[in-house]
């Protein structure tokens with residue numbers, strides 16, 4: 001520790017410092033954690049499978065000794081990642097590479113596309129669903145690929161939304177983001193841009209007034225945040241989220257249900273309430289995709305449905321994220337809702353509600 005009375009810029013609050021000082025190797029992680037034998041073993045194999053990386057900020061939120069800490073399980077690899085599995089273990093579970101008409105564009109749904117602007121993230125989440133692309137050294141989109149992507153969007157007038165994804169788009173510089181957003185918004189049929197990011201969670205100091213003003217300039221821009229656990233919401237991440245909302249950028253949160261991390265109705269409820277207080281709408285609660293190295297983090301669908309059912313009647317509609325599963329091999333998203341329908345007879349439909357109250361709904365007489 002330096003002399004606390006000396007006025008020095010706080011390096012920890014500089015996102016470029018966070019990025020530069022990121023933990024990448026076993027010895028980096030050993031400075032933050034008492035690693036278990038199993039975790040240490042994972043480092044030896046892991047760099048081939050899926051890179052390891054974390055900001056000092058995010059690593060400092062995780063527990064030094066407790067291997068069950070939710071944040072620790074998200075950022076520290078386990079040896080289970082490298083073992084072979086008997087069930088599903090796919091590199092590209094959503095078959096994105098089959099819906100990849102030009103480099104960096106994923107076009108699966110008619111009116112919206114993903115644009116993968118970089119493969120880099122400041123933290124590599126162990127459960128990442130895009131291991132076929134994320135952290136594969138492809139870097140920021142080249143001028144040539146960006147022009148091909150713009151041309152594709154331009155020629156498909158059905159595209160109303162462009163979703164910047166990756167990797168993490170907010171690891172790009174302000175200037176680069178401004179340039180990309182300006183070009184995309186220049187296409188007349190593009191109505192809005194979404195940005196999918198973990199930056200408010202893992203590197204909140206990246207969110208500056210300058211950044212949010214750039215996003216505001218290209219409105220409407222929606223920010224899709226990605227918090228999985230209440231512990232990820234700190235003073236700094238709260239400030240980051242509020243900065244977006246204060247500048248007219250709606251924030252929606254997407255989470256993934258993960259075993260022993262957030263797989264209980266209480267964990268989801270606590271996170272949702274904390275987000276709502278910051279004016280962030282819980283949007284999706286994803287079933288973990290069968291991506292390679294993630295088997296030990298998967299929750300059974302039955303369990304996810306029971307979490308949703310427990311939340312359904314007891315949490316406000318605003319706090320309720322939509323449970324969604326991506327059908328492996330490119331089937332698309334399916335929304336999953338509790339089934340309260342008991343069947344019908346001659347235009348009369350029978351229901352039993354979330355707390356057991358029965359009722360009928362009658363169709364109009366023809």
Ligand SMILES: *Cc1c(COP(=O)(O)O)cnc(C)c1O
Pocket residue numbers: 106107108109112113114163333
């Ligand atoms: C999830 C996803 C979207 C966005 O879907 P919404 O339901 O509109 O949030 C768009 N494209 C792809 C390929 C996706 O996987």
Ligand code: SF4
Pocket residue numbers: 120121123124125127128129130134166167168197198
């Ligand atoms: S931030 Fe997103 S793309 Fe990056 S590792 Fe995490 S889940 Fe994957």
